[in-house]
Amino acid sequence: MSKIRTPLILVNFKTYSEATGRKAVELAKTAEKISLETEACIALAPQFVDIASIASTVSVPVFAQHIDPITPGSFTGHILPESIRETGAVGTLINHSERRLKLADIDATITRARESDLLSVVCANNATVSAAAAALKPNMIAVEPPELIGTGIPVSKAKPEVVSGTVDLVKRMNPDVVILCGAGITRGEDVAAALRLGTEGVLVASGVVKAKDPYKVLLEFAESITKP
């Protein structure tokens, strides 16, 4: 977990054209620049095919967007945790709202992540589900009300009770879990609000990737956690 510090800004590249292939590497360089300038910990979750080129180009930590709960074998079209690790990623999202998993598979996936030396960030849609996820002992939980994702309406302002409720429930069950929040975050003050609610970072996507000027937005995010 050496490269990861909190507060953490984790940028999910999804399958946006602005963050695919060469553009993904460019965005990764922008994130690295800001990370070096501000000393904020910025991590990136690009598409599977772009992990290798990003991890070999920049120094910021790279996450997968998903792994499957499999061991090496006959699993055509699936994501082997060991292959993600070998490619240079240090962690993985699990159960993102766009890639929900069965409960038993989340448990097995967290185990496979640990065995493959990958940090696990389990996404959850509310405080109750976050508490359930915490029982499975991942490294981090990212609470994201799906109805706010991509809206520009920040969870930390529109639904602060979801965030603080998650912090309460999760910390009571498992004080070691790092809690992030996400959905609708587009400004530095949204990030600051998230930290004030007890989280240790944010999971962001379109707010950065689809911004007119990603450098400016990500710099604002970084400064909001380093110059609070």
Place this chain on the structure above:
Amino acid sequence: MSKIRTPLILVNFKTYSEATGRKAVELAKTAEKISLETEACIALAPQFVDIASIASTVSVPVFAQHIDPITPGSFTGHILPESIRETGAVGTLINHSERRLKLADIDATITRARESDLLSVVCANNATVSAAAAALKPNMIAVEPPELIGTGIPVSKAKPEVVSGTVDLVKRMNPDVVILCGAGITRGEDVAAALRLGTEGVLVASGVVKAKDPYKVLLEFAESITKP
């Protein structure tokens, strides 16, 4: 479709540890060597994360093991056809028995492959399903009885009627579709038998990847199609 010629040997790397990361690149070099020596067309379907390194290292055509029927956007953890193309692949498996898709999604995925300049190879479990797949106008169909996959019992010998029945049904519906067969193929004579049954190639996996000497097996396959 420039780089692809028939008869075709398409090697699925699945998520075998023998074909992950650096080992995947090594196996790709072996395939390239044989391809250059024999002039057989050998294509490779590695894991997503290994496509870039293989496509930039060897001259043999590379396929993805799966793509999702999506356009750029909010699809965390999914496989964007355009990103596969940009990474250097020329085609993709669709609906492998270990990654079955819904019918409407196979239709949409073939369309997305075409739009992204990727060859589509739809896998099917029997002659009837192959005929259904042919109605969707993919570039190729690979018929594989799931119960023979990984057994070493070659479909071309154990179930020749499945192969010839597929050729009959598919060619009647759509004479332009290239037909491959797979499952249990481990020897050159299995490949030759497949061609005699009317196919234009084979889809292989463990027979090559998990062989004691992949070079020897793949050379035997290549010679069986170039020195019939």
Place this chain on the structure above:
Amino acid sequence: MSKIRTPLILVNFKTYSEATGRKAVELAKTAEKISLETEACIALAPQFVDIASIASTVSVPVFAQHIDPITPGSFTGHILPESIRETGAVGTLINHSERRLKLADIDATITRARESDLLSVVCANNATVSAAAAALKPNMIAVEPPELIGTGIPVSKAKPEVVSGTVDLVKRMNPDVVILCGAGITRGEDVAAALRLGTEGVLVASGVVKAKDPYKVLLEFAESITKP
């Protein structure tokens, strides 16, 4: 197939509250009344739990909304074809747009329906997918553009080319398949238009179930096929 005649009006009860439990039986009685009055063939597809009470109360043919491609055994929460038949249904929808299946499972489900003496009605979203479904030899195909379902914009008027294109493609492949169309049908003239395009019936849902006066709408449908 004794009780089923074409032209056919097949009413999908979905999980509408207006067609659940006692209300489902009431709606079935309404359909039976119209069927007896007009001699139109009206079939009903209620929820699983309501099949028994409807099939034992009315004389109109009953369909399931879905079955699973399973044989008796350990399949908790699944739909066994034999149990549907024993309950009094004569057929089943397969692959409705709200319950899409994998291609290989549609093939297996059609086989299981046949073995269980159930008529198979495979739903498809466009002409190409209908052609693929026809290769699997179901009894009927119902083409429904998903974007029109529940809109009140009738497929037979908004997308006549989808309906006639389906008729063309499917009949060329398999002239024995009965073709229905659905989506947005709310008036008798929509039904008549569907028949003029070459179909032998319609698959309807909200247009009847959620109508202010289901009797009136269904009577209009029935008369449009019996007094053309």
Place this chain on the structure above:
Amino acid sequence: MSKIRTPLILVNFKTYSEATGRKAVELAKTAEKISLETEACIALAPQFVDIASIASTVSVPVFAQHIDPITPGSFTGHILPESIRETGAVGTLINHSERRLKLADIDATITRARESDLLSVVCANNATVSAAAAALKPNMIAVEPPELIGTGIPVSKAKPEVVSGTVDLVKRMNPDVVILCGAGITRGEDVAAALRLGTEGVLVASGVVKAKDPYKVLLEFAESITKP
């Protein structure tokens, strides 16, 4: 929850031919007879289509094998909680190993069960997953190691630590949850062992349904909890 008392014997009929249609009603009568004779609480989970006939024939409580997290509407082929309740069931299994659900859907399904006045019994494959399920506040949790289901090797003897570990973890999180265990239970002493490990009942299936003499086996189970 009036009709349900602990210790509870919950018999899952799965899709066994021995527990389908008329045979399901016969088996329900057998269970009712034993329940009346021994005063043991025996509940039954038949297939959806058989709920109505069983609930209207016998006095023992009936469960569904699954419900979907939906409200009334356009969900062809799905299981509406309200329809299950109206049919006479008092509860439902959720997330059985043969019908696993996504984590967010388990949360939503428990809520829908509560809103529909149905008891929720969430199945889990190990102690950790049971703890996660407990965070979602169902009425009961049934822990069943999938590898023992249908084997005749009783979980209460082969893996007592899974059962006692589940009791420990779950009770610490949520002392109100009733804990059942299942898998491989075929004799009265297996049931007694389950209770000694801290559970309040068992979830059984083939051990009863596929027994040569279900009456004898179920009587043995019932006496093991009423004459301990």
